[in-house]
Amino acid sequence: MQQPTLMRLKVLLPFRIFTEKTGVSRIVAETREGSFGLLPHRLDCIAALAPGILIYENEAEGEVYAAVDEGVLVKAGLDVLVSVRNAIGGTDLGQLRETVEREFLNLNEREQSVRSVMAKMESGFIRRLAEFHHE
Numbered sequence: 001m002q003q004p005t006l007m008r009l010k011v012l013l014p015f016r017i018f019t020e021k022t023g024v025s026r027i028v029a030e031t032r033e034g035s036f037g038l039l040p041h042r043l044d045c046i047a048a049l050a051p052g053i054l055i056y057e058n059e060a061e062g063e064v065y066a067a068v069d070e071g072v073l074v075k076a077g078l079d080v081l082v083s084v085r086n087a088i089g090g091t092d093l094g095q096l097r098e099t100v101e102r103e104f105l106n107l108n109e110r111e112q113s114v115r116s117v118m119a120k121m122e123s124g125f126i127r128r129l130a131e132f133h134h135e
Helices: 091-134
Strands: 007-013 016-031 036-037 045-049 050-057 062-068 071-076 077-083 086-090
Touching: 016 062, 016 077, 016 086, 050 091, 062 091, 071 091, 086 091
Parallel strands: 007 077
Antiparallel strands: 007 016, 016 036, 016 050, 045 071, 050 062, 062 086, 071 077
16 A cells, blocks of 8 residues: 655656656756755755756655656655656666766757857847838
């Protein structure tokens, strides 16, 4: 029988639920400031997650690892909701760490490059529109 003092974890991706677990005894997540742990009786909180490894533990599976992209974690009572852009499950911690570095951190660099190009295009468009307006 499941103890009522254990947490419920739900990891959401933009278009689907990645995982939904009950009976979670602890969760470890990564932020820009470092890793932090959640136990069932910890106060409610919100945290901005950095790309990294999400660890949770329950009786059925033991310790489980997932590589997650940046997102947000919300703990309200015994419910923990993690919303991230992408997640990959696995058992080999080394492979998951490589995946985070290869997929999620490089994606952020590409996104920054694209945003920079878009900002330049937008400013050029606005400048030409202003010139057109003054003519």
